[in-house]
Amino acid sequence: MSPDDDGYIGYVLSDVARLIRTVFDRRVRSLGLTRAQWLVLSRLYRRPGASQTELADMLEVDRASAGRMIDRMEKGHWVERRGDAGDRRVKRLYLTQEARRVHARMWAIAESTVDDALTPLSPLERARFTGLAARVKEQLQTMVGADDAGAAEAPPPRPSRAAAS
Amino acid sequence: MSPDDDGYIGYVLSDVARLIRTVFDRRVRSLGLTRAQWLVLSRLYRRPGASQTELADMLEVDRASAGRMIDRMEKGHWVERRGDAGDRRVKRLYLTQEARRVHARMWAIAESTVDDALTPLSPLERARFTGLAARVKEQLQTMVGADDAGAAEAPPPRPSRAAAS
DNA sequence: TCGACATTGTTGCCTAGGCTACAATAGCCT
DNA sequence: AGGCTATTGTAGCCTAGGCAACAATGTCGA
Known part of the structure; x- marks a missing residue:
């Protein structure tokens, strides 16, 4: 990757x-x-x-x-x-x-x-695709919320794990 | 819908x-x-x-x-x-x-x-998600190409089926 | 009550991107 | 070789968006 x-x-x-x-x-x-x-x-x-x-x-x-x-x-x-x-x-x-x-x-x-x-996807695949995307969206929403809260609470908004390398 | x-x-x-x-x-x-x-x-x-x-x-x-x-x-x-x-x-x-x-x-x-x-997705689900997205991407690329060609070939770029309603 | 603070929409200033025109260069055709 | 056209990068002009400052209004606590 x-x-x-x-x-x-x-x-x-x-x-x-x-x-x-x-x-x-x-x-x-x-x-x-x-x-x-x-x-x-x-x-x-x-x-x-x-x-x-x-x-x-x-x-x-x-x-x-x-x-x-x-x-x-x-x-x-x-x-x-x-x-x-x-x-x-x-x-x-x-x-x-x-x-x-x-x-x-x-x-x-x-x-x-x-x-x-979505033409190349069968109805079942479309449903799967939608469902998976919805779960990812939900996860992202909690991430946005968490980052907001973190930035507001912790005065020095520490660089993310990856950025600190 | x-x-x-x-x-x-x-x-x-x-x-x-x-x-x-x-x-x-x-x-x-x-x-x-x-x-x-x-x-x-x-x-x-x-x-x-x-x-x-x-x-x-x-x-x-x-x-x-x-x-x-x-x-x-x-x-x-x-x-x-x-x-x-x-x-x-x-x-x-x-x-x-x-x-x-x-x-x-x-x-x-x-x-x-x-x-x-992608945290909430299992490895299998991630693979499925990626695969489905890749197929949608491919379809979109042909659509972009087709629209391009159509616009270039057909002098009056006819409005899409939906727009012509 | 009333004074400090927050919120809403607006304006001014600055930067970034789209569109056009342009000079320099390349490619092509005779 | 010479001219015609296409392409590359740049400059000018215009519009759109971000940021800061502002007046008007609302809110909340002493």
Whole structure:
């Protein structure tokens, strides 16, 4: 297992992620959507009424960046900003009807892209693949949480075992 | 299978990719490396002597962007530019010894990160997971190639089945 | 109550990447 | 050999995102 080994699971996984993103980006461009835009669409569809900070967290970008992106998408009539009743600081975000329509088409593209990618797998294999990936995801989530906690509790965030070599 | 379904394989896969990138970024930051930098390191380690255009392709980034990144990394003594003997236009790229040392530590972090992420899987399951992912990757590569060819051959790059709805 | 502190969204500044145009060089065809 | 086209790396311009600072608002404890 070395950095030269193209079959290394780390490489394979990152390649799969990159390739599917590439294919999807290319197909969804026919809707006139950039990656940043379709990410906003998918997040706000799943969670309408999110605040700007919440959206920024979901997209893993800066609050300021998210704010400016919303500026653009509001100008383009993709999203609406509405004040929150209980907290006058927050602005809740909603997709316009037009944006929801585009999201539906985008989702169809996403489904067919994933479906195409999984073509060589039998139904049983797809289920296995999904199940294994879900368990890995769960593990990664606990890792992220643990690293967060560790960094917050231990003042000198000791370098990871491997890095200390 | 709807956009609301958190168990949808598309979501799971993108989450896995995002989470592992997050964890690795965080751990590798102890080496003072940004994502762009460690990507350059890993690519040039696998393929020393690559030209700037080749590096740009590997990173899926603009030639100009790659050139500027190399400017910075050359200034920081991470990479060296050497002229090509046969073609005076191209500049071949090589990691400095120092950079190769850092790459070794980075690789150790990568291995332990992937290993940690796969903790909940048995050796058999890991093998299955890798095998399934490899087959999906292969399928995606043919898809990318096919889309390329299609776009080049068919003047009106017809919208994908799903987009045409 | 009210004053310290936290949170939300916005703005300014800086850096990084995409796109275009360009000079230098290479390859090719006659 | 000479001209036409392609390719390589670079510079200029524009946009997008990260970081810091800020005003407005909310929260919590003395």
